[in-house]
Amino acid sequence: MTNPMISVFDGHNDTLLRFAMQTASTPEALFEKGDGKGHFDLPRARAGGFTGGMFAVFPPPRDMPDMSRSMNGAAYDMPLPPPLPHHGAGDWTARMVAILLRLERAFPNDLAICRSAPDIRAAMASHKIAAVLHIEGAEAIDRDLMMLDVLHAVGLRSLGLVWSRPNIFAHGVPFRFPSSPDTGDGLTEAGRDLVRGCNERRILLDLSHLNEKGFWDVAALTDAPLVATHSNVHALCPSARNLTDKQLDAIAESKGVVGLNFATCFLRSDGQMRADTSLDDMVRHLDALVERLGEDGVAFGSDFDGAIVPAEVGSVAGLPNLLDRMRQAGYSEALLAKIAHGNWLSLLERSWA
Template sequence: MIPVFDGHNDFLQRMVAAGSERDRLWLKGDGSGHLDLPRMRAGGFGGGFFAIWTPSPPGPDDSLAAMLKKNPPFALPLPPEVPATEALPHALAQAGQLMAMERSGALSICKTAAELRTTIAEDRIAAILHIEGAEPIPDLDALHVWHAMGLRSVGPVWSRPTRYGHGVPFAFPSSPDTGPGLTDQGKALVRECNQLRIMLDLSHLNEQGFDDVAALSDAPLVASHSCAHAIAPSSRNLTDRQLQVIAESRGLVGLNFAVGFLHPEGRRDPMHGFEIMLRHLDHLLTFLGEDGVALGSDFDGADMPADLADASALQNLLQAMQAHGYGRELVEKIACKNWLNVLERTWGA
């Protein structure tokens, strides 16, 4: 099998929810969700970014839940920022789950590109500790604490505001140009992440915030789990101009598998086959080249295509790429090598 390195998953949420059953969930699975160790092994999942994410508290009108039940057009309001005092305990619980997974011996939390390559070669899952939405980082001192704990990737926002910037709302059809750019604290976060060589993730960030990061950062620009706006005009997807900016930085985009971001009409109906995913990949390759495209599944955080229902089916996608005319070398780059190379450019060896 061709090994797969994945740009984004939300498995740690399920680990927290599993409580005393977490070890069984991780090592044996329970038949739910998209990830567990047996299905990772079956699909050639060699590693990826494990996201720490704080959900918005449910309100009387849970807009996100409503969105997941309907098809476009829609434009949902941004939920309010989650206070750090609420986000931090949740984030620490998820970090603890990833460390428990490491204690099983089947996974290693990697802090350098060399550790990633060694872990994959030794047939363990190579995990990167990532924070999606920086509410658990109330200041730059806390960023250093998280870095010491192993944090190597940060998305300043999820789809809501933080003290650092503004996320895009869930909207279709919509431009990603939906609000103001980074705050002064957000600009300081970018500079400090560059100093610490923490990767900055542009997925969920609005267009003006994207431009601010591009102007400030000296690292490759990366969107870990996004699709092409030209194919599916969701607020969450990247315009051709943004793709060109990423390409000029020698950066990377990981293709999101979520059907609502892939479908040209934004629909959440079951998606059969890989034709639409291949259209996105073709478009991304046109702008980013063979070294700038990767995978960012959003496993355990979104609805998956019918033929890519969980991690055990990853090789189906790779086989579809080869049948589409991608050579094995290109498939290996998209599946794994491009992530390792961009992280080497970001973190150093």
């Protein structure tokens, strides 16, 4: 008997950046047909049951480090790029937001930008990809939060204060292994204002990439559930990017959600970025997340187009392979549906209300 296709709403991808950096083809062509590269395009999304997710706007550093080469030793501490100037971040942010807007305009039957939970449910019911605009690294936002209003009007509904480099709002965690996430100072006063501004506008706050002090600063300020869209379990993989048991307990207490990051360096016990990583490593983290957060607190946050993922997944088309492995590990169909999409939809309904 063939297993049913389960719809997947994913907490994080970097596809807009891949499209923005590709000069050989247009974003519309890359979305419609793909180019055999990366992790995401419309045909592979349909094949994998991908029905929506957070589409990240990530302003890249001038010189993007080669993470696949830097994160393969027994221990590493990858140097972070310097802070990104506000004007440069603004240019990249506008470019990626425009790409998402153009994809919606070019493919009205295949993709919809969603600004509410009912929007997501309507898009999924119409077999459209439900795209939520997300910011990963708030360098494009000014101290007075004027750009936050502009982005919110366009459709911004989820925001991570930092990528791993520092900015005027907060300090991120380095790509360091093994390491605690307690790596520096917490939120600045501007960061506290940004948290309050997001709460007022009902913009989800993403704690992934934020260091531990920043995590606790947000937890003390926010009136919304705590969310890490793409993070894993520090007890199983002691990367600075992963969450400690104490952090996971705080997310559980707030009735928040953690999306499993598919990046192999945050899955493997040796912290290495290698495609020959077993799906069993993914299930190991899912088991630990379910144990700590409960069945309502766990989801997917793939990091497609932003990391090396296990070869057995390979791309968005390989999502059924992970779901089948979860079945083999004893996950019920009801729990699979929760982790694949139900928990994100419930969380967004509560966070955006």
